[in-house]
Amino acid sequence: MNTPPYREIVAAVTRSKGAPFLLEPARLRAPVDDEVLVRIVAAGMCHTDLIIRDQYYPVPLPAVLGHEGAGVVEAVGPGVRSLVPGDHVVLSYGHCGHCLTCAAGRTSYCADFYAQNFGGGGQDGRGAITAPDGTPIHDHFFSQSSFATFALSRERSAIKVPRHAPLQLLGPLGCGIQTGAGAVIHSLKVTPGSRFLVLGAGAVGMSAVLAARLAGAATIIALDIVPGRLALAREIGATHALNSRDSGWVDAVRAITGGGVDFALESTGRPEILAQGVSALAPLGVLGVVGASPLGTKAGFDLNELMIAGKRIQGICEGDSVPLRFIPELVELHLQGRFAFDKLVTFYPFNDINRAAADSEAGTALKPILLMDSAAEL
Structure with missing residues (x-):
């Protein structure tokens, strides 16, 4: 040959x-x-x-x-x-x-x-x-x-x-944009009027903010340590922005939402942030995980907090997206000025x-x- x-x-x-x-x-x-x-x-x-x-x-x-x-x-x-x-x-x-x-x-x-x-x-x-x-x-x-x-x-x-x-x-x-947007739309299925928290306002997290706004979430909270990112999150649709260096941010989320969020997305890959994200959920809330960590990374949280409150943790890869369908949809939304x-x-x-x-x-x-x-x- x-x-x-x-x-x-x-x-x-x-x-x-x-x-x-x-x-x-x-x-x-x-x-x-x-x-x-x-x-x-x-x-x-x-x-x-x-x-x-x-x-x-x-x-x-x-x-x-x-x-x-x-x-x-x-x-x-x-x-x-x-x-x-x-x-x-x-x-x-x-x-x-x-x-x-x-x-x-x-x-x-x-x-x-x-x-x-x-x-x-x-x-x-x-x-x-x-x-x-x-x-x-x-x-x-x-x-x-x-x-x-x-x-x-x-x-x-x-x-x-x-x-x-x-x-x-x-x-x-x-990859990054469809992961954040897809996690909101396909995986978590964020609903109109709901309360949403993104843990980490990088490109994936910001894409999730854009998608949560499209989905009609009433409260959209962005968490990060970079002030400029938090300001941009407010500009593109977050209703609140919190700095994770503030040790009281979980209590702040509960105060803003009246008891916790319905949906959260962890995009930092940091196990301590994931554990705190579980605590920021309302009863029956779900936390999606897209942040990449080194292989073998372990996370700890109170199992009773999951069981008694009916909370869930969901792993998400590529935002559960089928690119052949979802990428053209995102392109069209962008061309319409909605994404x-x-x-x-x-x-x-x-x-x-x-x-x-x-x-x-x-x-x-x-x-x-x-x-x-x-x-x-x-």
């Missing part, structure tokens, strides 16, 4: 735990089977990219990360039926498409989710990216590895969006990727978006 042709690309390579991203020349093979080659226009930077760089999860390195890509289809494999070159797409998470949970439409709980998104290679273990000398670089991160000028995706993970939508803005819909996630983003040239990462970790940028047309000539 002939070796497929390669495309010269520029990729941000993560070579070791905690090391800076390095922009390097690389080669990306052509699409096969149901793969789609996408010219990346922009890619969001997610908290998950940074915790993988820091090896919270044992993704093999060196690797090309990035999992909120948006771009234009350049070529398709012979098995692709729904996309053609020139289509605008947002890239989302990988799933097998045939396990029991995928068959039930719960694709974010795919039985092969870890391998599809964190395994460092394709379904057959074969990589797509190599250094110029042919040395493999781990890829297929969230079935895309979009910290690069070009990426390969599977057809079912490349979501077609309207050409008149602002493609540079849309990448974060593939202003553009207020959450800051644009950076691709070759400023490490500044974007530093600003994200410092809390001065909620959702960095890297613009690939600024890639250095290597």
